Amino acid sequence: MSEAGHNANAQLKSIIDRVESVETEIKSLQTDRADIYTEARSNGFDVKALREIVRFRKQDAQKRAEHEAIVDTYKNSLGMT
Amino acid sequence: MSEAGHNANAQLKSIIDRVESVETEIKSLQTDRADIYTEARSNGFDVKALREIVRFRKQDAQKRAEHEAIVDTYKNSLGMT
Amino acid sequence: MSEAGHNANAQLKSIIDRVESVETEIKSLQTDRADIYTEARSNGFDVKALREIVRFRKQDAQKRAEHEAIVDTYKNSLGMT
Amino acid sequence: MSEAGHNANAQLKSIIDRVESVETEIKSLQTDRADIYTEARSNGFDVKALREIVRFRKQDAQKRAEHEAIVDTYKNSLGMT
DNA sequence: CACTGGAAAATGCCGC
């Protein structure tokens, strides 16, 4: 194989390795998060509600208000008071 | 192969066929739903809000109230007023 | 309410109705699938293994599709369109 | 507020903090991955194809694990434990 | 009844 071919090959291998390494770390952290929730449940917390809180806090306040406004409009249209 | 073996084999094939047939129908309906949302978007509706309405209506009122109560409790604990 | 408002209102109701109708059908089919598995179990089949077979077959089909996709990707990369 | 209430409150804060901390790390790693792909693209690689390779390798690993699982299932079905 | 694992929903991203 040519030099160029070899280099591309080595580069490719490096890219895949780095991505897979990062993804391994991500998966590990996802497991950590799951563990936190599991521990919380065993301490009497409602995990579904906890997830909702985290989601809520993550949303930008402005966007959130706009979204709520639209949802309310739809609810009113449908008579869901 | 024995009669019993043959029958089990035929039964197995039948089960898999039926399941896959049902799953094909499910997938088709899921596509239909996606199409409805796409059409709604092109008519100026906010799809994310529509999804939330559908989710909301699906939840049992009792469960929904209990869930909201817990979320509110947590929000208060965290000073999220 | 204005004509436009009324129309939007009717459209909204229609969208929600159609989505909910489709979701009812989906749920019904999901129940059908569960019934097939239950019946299979009562005939001595291992449901977990059956599910795995269905999943494998789906993966194989998907893999074939993905193979086609990657071949196309490479063709495009090489200007072989 | 009661001691118990205070403790629950502190626990709640702790849970949310830990989850948000972990999610921050996850997001950072996801950005790292995106950067790797961006760099790869600037080196002439086809990012879509790279993603497919990573996905294939993940599927292969999973398939191997699933194969083991189904073999175990069959062994158990046959009393070969 | 908690926990894993698998199905479905939702979000986000990348192309055109």
Added chain:
DNA sequence: GCGGCATTTTCCAGTG
């Protein structure tokens, strides 16, 4: 910018 697709998250049923 949006439409399609991939990833991620959420939910739920089965299992021990």
